Amino acid sequence: MNAIETLLQHRSIRQFSARPVEADVLDQIIAAACNGSTMGGMQLFSIIVTQDKAMMEKMAPAHFNQPMATNAPLILTFCADFHRFDRYCEFRAVPTDAYHNLQAYQWAVTDALIAAQNACVAAEALGLGLCWLGTITYNTPQFIDALQLPAHVVPVACIPMGYPAESIPPLTPKLPHSALIHHEIYHDYTDADIEQAYNGLENAPTNLQAVQENHTGTLAGDYVNRRYKKEDNEYFSQVLQEVIKKQGF
């Protein structure tokens, strides 16, 4: 299978078989993750490999006990990391405080997410399934504690992986490409554009069922009033703001 086929067959997998991820498979995933583009050649990320079930159990509450946090044989956590580069600067007796700011954080987040997505593509090419856990950006302090991350290291992506146990689910309904693309300048959306863009998502069986069961009226209402609520988002924004500052950026 070539890369395009791998990319177009992506869908989230949330149930994993008991088959462990072989060491050579993990090595290939890591090699791919480590070969992505990186800001100025600095490779401002670290990957924490979790295979110990006790570690998974320890972190499960911070993942709101989602099954994927404990039922996968492997979890990769990608961290924005300026600590290693700081240590290198210290080692060469150069000041490290040039990179304790928001630009440096943004560079490191970008490097970490490039590495994370490369790892995902590699994993799927090797027959694994995976899903991203958004909880890493909610309960960031708990993950920093559990993984013993030093200052200037912030986890930004957490991806359980394993051989799929579930029969491969169909592709998730998505927006039409035309809704995501702008030529030369951003063209704002008319009501007709929005209706056309979201029509497929609104009528996807899983979304229709969610709206009906939760009495949320529309898919928009289901997001705003149930899935990702303002008060939660504002609370976890405050937590994230504080943790970025506490980690020294």
Next chain:
Amino acid sequence: MNAIETLLQHRSIRQFSARPVEADVLDQIIAAACNGSTMGGMQLFSIIVTQDKAMMEKMAPAHFNQPMATNAPLILTFCADFHRFDRYCEFRAVPTDAYHNLQAYQWAVTDALIAAQNACVAAEALGLGLCWLGTITYNTPQFIDALQLPAHVVPVACIPMGYPAESIPPLTPKLPHSALIHHEIYHDYTDADIEQAYNGLENAPTNLQAVQENHTGTLAGDYVNRRYKKEDNEYFSQVLQEVIKKQGF
């Protein structure tokens, strides 16, 4: 070529042939970009396709006139975008203010960077070369103006692409994988670890030459005292902080 081979052959390309990127090639890149993992199925990104040389010239100063900003036939700019979802909420008469905060920004940045890296893998699988322009996070306000981005849209990745004109350069020297990986918990680096990790980079011919020509002593000194200086990073951090706030996050 399978996906693993594509991922392991990545290196930045900065010189492009005059051959245009064919429409069906662009379509495949976009399809791959739009099929990545996404926070809660929201697809919080937009892709601005730049092919008009006048637009490239307009943005070139904000890219510090790097040749790649004008010598590529195609530039893809990936934006963290909550505007489209806001418009959807408005359309369904649901409040939009649940997502005007740092969590929402982080989700959208993540979605945009997943899409960007998928696009890169697809482009390389199709024979294109590319490089990321870090200037997008420096001069973000100028790109917002040029691309006419509304509130709740922030550009986070800018990637010129095209068929390579240069003979394919060798792989960039990188840190050994072992320096980027931690098992179960973060293991801090001893001086010996740091020396071993950075030895290959310090002795890469391009880095030796840069240090010698610029009299910066060591590679660490070359980064801190020449490539990415504290005063620049702090200035552009302030710009980025203000633009994120101005865009409504």
